[in-house]
Amino acid sequence: MNSRKNRITELLGIDYPIVQGGMRWVARAELAAAVGNAGGLGFISAHTHATADALAQEIDKVRTLTDKPFGVNLTVLGSNAGLDYEGYVRTIVERGVSVVETAGSNPAKYIAMFKASGVKVVHKCVTVRHALKAESLGADAVSIDGFECAGHPGEDDIPGLILIPAAADKLKIPLLASGGFADGRGLMAALALGADGINMGTRFMLTQESHVHAAIKQRLLEATERDTLLVGRTLGDSSRVIKNSVSLAAVELERAGGITHADLYALTGADRWMDAFASGDTEGGAFPAGMVTGLIHDLPTCAELIARIMRQAADIAQRGFPFEFPAA
Incomplete structure (x- = not known):
């Protein structure tokens, strides 16, 4: 596979415009490192860890598994008020993490802190208005979640087919499309809609390097x-x-x-x-999953998955458009 650069790969220092979502509990060192080693960008989740020291250990663990860039997801929610967010921020900066994905509440305070330390910020949001606000606050890129996504899609119910080009029309910073992506068809669709790359959660959850129990994975493969x-x-x-x-x-x-x-x-x-x-109790809780489960039928390694996505995308690009365009 030959890698070419675009705005998101240049910004993040990666080969391919494929990013692994910072999913709570799922986004751990082994998964993030595997994605990075395959040419994408992996994230670990800060609030999976009860303390800043535990997050520091996870960051150090990633570095024993890869020398590629990786990031930390910092999701700020009222329900997590007891967590040491100041400690997380300090740890991320002191450990020299290059990229942070902010999500949840207003990121203004944290964007300012990270930018002051040279950390790139990708803000995750579910509306165009919030994406524009993040841009105004200094975010380097945004990841925008369509209604199809796992977890919190917001309350506007706008699917990616509309949300992605609506955001692309107004943003000046790079844009990651999130929610509903699993293969090369999705990557090419996202690029055609104006995004610079894709962010995948459920698809990376269903890989060999994911720590999710095999029974849960099988339940999702059958969905x-x-x-x-x-x-x-x-x-x-x-x-x-x-x-x-x-x-x-x-x-x-x-x-x-x-x-x-x-x-x-x-x-x-x-x-x-x-x-x-x-x-592995498939009836043990209401675990997050995206509609994209209907497109996922196997458990590849992250390397196999990213290589497959890029091959599929290249094949689509080489086939071209089967219709003749009218003269300008």
Whole structure:
């Protein structure tokens, strides 16, 4: 494979415009290093780790596995108020991490801190208005999630086919397309829509280097594009998760009305689905998964996956467009 540079590969120092999402619990050293060694950019998740010292150890572990660039995801949420975000930021800077993916709450404070230390910032968002705000705050790039994505798609329900070109039309900084990408067809579609690359979560979760239990992986391989649903809609905190007994019970609870975040968290909280990822209990929690599960049918290594995506994309490019264009 011959790599060529574009805005996102130049910015991130990578060979191919393929980025692994900073998924909580899933985004660990082995996965991030494997993606980096294959020419993409891998992320580890800061708030997977209870302390800044634990994050520092994970950063050090990545460096024993690769000499390629990698990043840290810093997702700032009110529900994680007890976490040492200042310590995470200090650790990221002191350990010389080159890229951070911010997500969740307003990133202004953290973008300023990272930029002052020369760390590149990719902000993850779900609307054009938030992407433009991140750009105004100094983000180097944005990753924009369509309605198809795993986890939190926001409340506007705009699919990637619309959201990506809408963002590309207004942004000046590089753009990563996220939500619904799994192969070379998706990469070429994202580039055609105006993105500079793709960010994949669910697809990288279903690889050999992912720590997710084999039983959970198998459940997702068997899923179709119809096997996810949204929980938290009635609370304005939507999350796309796999359809199972737990998530269906959560939807029924919401339909009954009068619930609080605490009521829903008892079913859908991260503690439950992270335990399920580790134990392999496919009915143990409402674990995040994107609609793209319907396009995923195997468990390659990250190297095999990235090579395949680039070959597929190259084949599409070489086939060209089968129609004759009208004269200008």
